[in-house]
Amino acid sequence: MPPFYELPQRIKAWAQELGFADAGIAELSLDADRDHLQRWLDEGLHGQMAFMGRDLDKRVHPEGLRPGTLSVISLRLDYRPQAEAAQAVLDDGERAYISRYALGRDYHKLMRGRLLKLGARLEQAVGPHGYRVLTDSAPALEKALARNARLGWIGKNTLLLNRKAGSWFFLGEIYTDLPLPANAQAPSSNHCGSCSACLDVCPTKAFVAPYRLDARKCISYLTIEHRGAFPLELRAAIGNRVFGCDDCQLVCPWNRYAQPTAEADFAPRHGLDTAKLVELFGWDEATWLRKTEGMALRRLDHARWLRNLAIGLGNAPRSNEVLSALRARAEHPDEAVREHVRWALEQQGAG
Ligand code: B12
Ligand code: SF4
Secondary structure (H helix, E strand, O other): OOOHHHHHHHHHHHHHHOOOOEEEEEOOOOHHHHHHHHHHHHOOOOOOOHHHOOOHHHHHOHHHHOOOOOEEEEEEEEOOOOOOOHHHHHOOOOEOEEOHHHOOOOHHHHHHHHHHHHHHHHHHHHOOOOEEEEOOOOOOOHHHHHHHOOOOEEOOOOOEEEOOOEOOEEEEEEEEOOOOOOOOOOOOOOOOOOOOHHHHHOOOOOEEEOOEEOHHHOHHHHHHHOOOOOOHHHHHHHOOEEEOOOHHHHOOHHHHHOOOOOOHHHOOOOOOOOOEHHHHHOOOHHHHHHHOOOOHHHHOOHHHHHHHHHHHHHOOOOOHHHHHHHHOOOOOOOHHHHHHHHHHHHHOOOO
16 A cells, blocks of 8 residues: 555546546635635525525535545546637527537536546555545535645636636545545645736626626526526626536636647537527427437526527527527417517517
């Protein structure tokens, strides 16, 4: 068995063999983060995401989530796919913009498999130990843990940024009862400087201040998490973004250093990086279920997918194709779909 002080380096090497971009051992102290999270919740900036307020103790104390946890291994996995240029899709009102992270296979599945392999690799080296793997799948402060593991800093757009890789990566963790030495390097310094590109570009002005996001205005929240109707005043600004939003990453100068992912599974499926709004709006529920199998798009149901696309069609250049696609859904059984279609037809001057 390798001595414990050597394990962090070994873990990093095994992680990289498994396709992770980086790994580190996190310090577990998250008290300042707790205060910030509490304020965010008290101000209601989480919107309908009630889960963010539950299990607060577990979220800020890893040993509360998995009793016996002594260490957290934090990992990042690059996801930026080779796909049609994001800006070209955003600029073409007839097409649907799906955020880069969701074009291919659901990352939760891929990441979980990798984390389990790394856990098993560690077990081979040190013998049986208690552990649990996580990726956006349990109450955890993943960005804060990654920052504490020296994987980067939390930027003004509230995402974890890395000087060599920008922010196009997912985070995942292994909570273990092994007493691993936390990373002894100095904390990654903040390199946002005076740049405010992410705050300025946000289409819905969702940042109330640097490092503070009002999720209720964020297009990612609206198109993925929110149930029911979109606020009227934000609908035009949503443009053609139908699942998630990447604007505050696309503009970030550190993302010039991001590497495309080596994961074939993150490649766009079904031409979703170039698809037209009208075409996607025409999918019936069976087609939707077939095409989105194994993808993060399944966070939605068919009705919310149509609701999102209706907004895109309301903002699209006027054409007979757009009008007839909208009219074909005017009597949809879901009230939110009907209301968003009505709005879209009004936007098209055909209410
Ligand atoms: C809730 C959530 C959302 C919400 C809210 C986003 C948010 N900013 O919190 C919504 C739905 C909007 C969202 C959107 C997106 N998300 Co999200 N989301 C999460 C989730 C589940 C929790 C995040 C969280 O804890 N929010 C709580 C608030 C309070 O966090 P915060 O504002 O960043 O504040 C924290 C720190 O910044 C710190 N802090 C802030 N200010 C200060 C000041 C001081 C002095 C101190 C000490 C600390 C401090 O304290 C807080 C607690 O740590 C995580 C997974 C996880 N379990 O961690 C994924 C996660 C953050 N999301 C992720 C992704 C990819 C996205 C999107 C890019 C997806 C997309 N393309 O549409 C967008 C990006 C939007 C954005 N600019 O954030 C990735 C981010 C990877 C990365 N590089 O950082 C994560 C980590 C999922 C994963 N496992 O990979 N998301
Ligand atoms: S994801 Fe889009 S809407 Fe949300 S904060 Fe970033 S730029 Fe604004």
